[in-house]
Amino acid sequence: MGEEEREYKLTFYLGDNDYCLKKEKTSGNYVRKGSLQQFLSSEEHMCGLHKEAKQVFCEVDRSLLCMLCSSSQEHEAHRHCSIEEAAEESQPGTRAQTNPPRTGIGGTQLFAPGSSFLQHPAKEPELQSSIGETMDMLPRKVDSNILQAFHEELTCLICMNYLIDPVTMGCGHSFCLSCLCVSWEKAESTNCPLCREPAQQTNFKTNILLKNLVSIARKASLREFLSSEEYMCGLHKEAKQVFCEVDSSLLCMLCSSSQEHEAHRHCSIEEAAEESREKLSNQMASLWEKIQEIQRNLNKDGRISDHWMSYVYQHEHITRVAYQALREVLHQEEKQHLKSLEEEGPEMFKHLEERRDEMIEKKISLRAMYEELMDICHKPDVELLQELGDKLTRSERVQLHMPQPLQPQLPARPITGLVDRLNRFRVEISFTNEITNHNIRLFDDMRSLRFMRDSLCASLDPGPSNYYASWGDQVFTSGKHYWELHVDDSWDWAVGVCKESCVRKNGTLIGSQDTLLLLCVKEDNGYTLWTTAPMTRQFIEKPLGRVGVFLDADRGSLSFVDVAKRSLIWAYPHGIFNFPVRPFIDTGHT
Template sequence: MASDIPAAFQKELTCLVCLNYLLDPVTLGCGHSFCWCCLCVFWDQAEEPARCPVCRQQSEQTNLKTNLLLKNLVSIARNANLFQFLKSEEQWCGTHKEIKEIFCDADKSLLCLLCSQTDEHGDHRHLPTEEAAEEYWERLANQMRSLWEKIQEIDRSLQKNSQGTDSLMFYAYQRGDMMRKVYQMVPPLFQEEEIYYFDGIIKEGQKFYKLIQKRQEEMIGKKTVLRKIYKELMNMCNKPDVELLQELGDKLMRSEAAQLHIPRPLLPELHARPMSGLMDWLNHFKVKISFSNEVSNQHIRVFDDVRSLKYRDDGLYVSLDASPSKYFAAWGTRAFTSGKQYWEVDVDSSWDWAVGVCRDSWLRKFDGLLSDSNRDSFLLVCVKEDNHYRLWATAPTTPLYIQKPVGRVGMFLDFHTGSLSFVDVARRSLIWRYEDGVFTFPVKPFTCTGHL
């Protein structure tokens, strides 16, 4: 970094990780500054909360913005160093004995003004060398941010994909078992050929399982490639300006090409197989439900809680840090304490919805929070995630890999067995059935929606 720039000034513009000029500088709450890319790699490799690499103070903020003041000061220092380099006599044009102050973007060479006007270079894109260097450093910083975000995206996808394998097969086996139990409840409606549905569900789940494993391998392979390219770009941060101008172009093209086709996590969805005679049998127990105690509450967090579900080594937990949303909730006017009841709720116009039954005590203290240990609410929850929908059951919170119902959802409450079943009315299909004996206390119908 030798130049007329004072050494003390250059030190303040140096990353304390890579010891080069700060590239895309960010400043932590403790006041220490680093290259954005260096800090990302440091935090990625650390097995602890995000901390400053120098003073070890924990950083409360990880989504850091560029420090524009430092960035501008680094630019001034870089330009001064480059000018000192170019004006040295050994760097002059050998033909015209002038400073090579022009950069030819076509063949990545430094030219004097006269050389840039020759027939060989006349039609090429030319920039002042200092301006070209700044543009290339900016392109390098932007490409590294883009590449790192893609790597993190793949990490998140790998996590989602791995989460889906075991829970998918759990749901497939559970669904087959649930259908058997429902058929046992209505033996006159049982049709012999439908026994094959049970095996078909398992085979469908196994098929998705293999596809998920294959996609997992594709994502790991892509991540390996992107990390290798990222390391190459980090090495470019050590290069002098002239070498950067000459070598960066090819690496940027390779990086951009590698980011074009990122494997996405699969979203397995089992078919909602119809059950012959199911709706005819359920309609024998149909009751009319009136809802009251309607509330519109911006702090109802059922849906944000489900969207925030994460997997850790110690199991499933619910994050309560999601931003509040506005929803409409209501519950039945009377509680059920015995017998068999069946009712339906229209969910077709909702982007998020939850239907089911709840204990009175949960409703009295209702704040819309959902806990994985909560045994007061037994719900079928539909949440919109990006451009698709996911179904979940609560108590405990369980992902359901089945087609989203369209129109109405039916609920069959059986106090004799202490169970609750959810039905896709249009498809005449079982969605989920809680195990026998999950509750013995009075419950009220419950619904919560976000309307379009």
């Protein structure tokens, strides 16, 4: 029979409860069910008064106690020890054969159902002998074939430590969630780090079964570690099983009830390690969210930096063109305007670079803190408690003062005579042709596009639009025309011109070359301006009140004006269109 076809089963009985550790061929899973410690921590055997596990044996009245009961007035003068030690100190003897014996590994006779060796002294010696022989045989018969495989099942295939917050991918491989996040952070695709199979989802849930098994394995390792002579209490020669939360020291149960420590708050080492690991996990989750936040800010800042200087140069160009019509009287104003642009462009770019450096430095410190916590989280319980120190406080401190990306903006500088000159071409536009096509979703499409750029794993369904959209009655094929639109009470708005056929089509307008629009889109707590054909971010103040639209159909150009500031927002170059156009408006009113 091959190794993979064997079934190993270790069974020992305590009272009427069976506990087993087995390897099954069909499932390939390694399941440990119980231990003496788990049995004693069940609700049935919890202290009714203090709701704590009974881990102490009173040698005077031979009863099981929790640690608080053992230091009470009734029992403080008695001699106590752990249940495991009481069992080890018992002498072998004979017991009444009231029930047929059960047999464990190697034919060892184990407990009969219904027996409890600590509460039945007459049966104690032989029962304890059976337990001792069985537990002595466990490492020899199991370590080499089952325990190693069991340990591997609970090991993260990235960090090669016990799984922390384990998640299982569709391919069946399991990893620490933190390890998987770090592995995918710079990866081009979200594949399994082991078999490279693409992940079917990235929103994983904790594998509770694996998490519980890891907890059991850690407790077993801790008990084995604490039972070594190195960690025995030098004064009482007992195992150190208690953690003092005041001075962060390991104590035996007798030391914990001494005058030096009796006023301190104690708990088991297992509980202290579990609580500390939970705090570490929470801090890691918080740090990771901050890392993702800073990365989103870096992405946003990178896009702004990439286009900022190009935008400034373009604005210099359109400013020069606007002043050409007023060259003789506006020459000095033009020089001052362009000088300001030349100074403000590099200055703001310098600030953008400095802020980007701040965010990169912040990300590095957050990442270093995250890796430090992840490293200590993987340490054995005792090392974890001894090295924890002020790391949680430092983690909280490093998450303060998160740098945010700058929002550069050119001031709206007035151009003398601009609005007066345009008013010579003033026309009145009637918007009576309301567009009922619900597929006109300028602002929802814009927000969806921006949202998806900032998040690899996000999705946004804005639902149906709730805006008023209409095109004007007039169709312009030639001449110069200027009109103004009031947008002060709108949270989103778009003004401009469009080819008549494009508003009759289904689908979005933001990618169409047949629409020349200025859009104001609400984002988070602010607004951003955009122009279409192509989509271009406008780094300039949001106009308040009225927006002017100047159409030169003969040259195929279009300009937008901030009427209140008497400044130019944007001007398309000549020849941008060569087809008849209608005025267009789309607003969302409060």
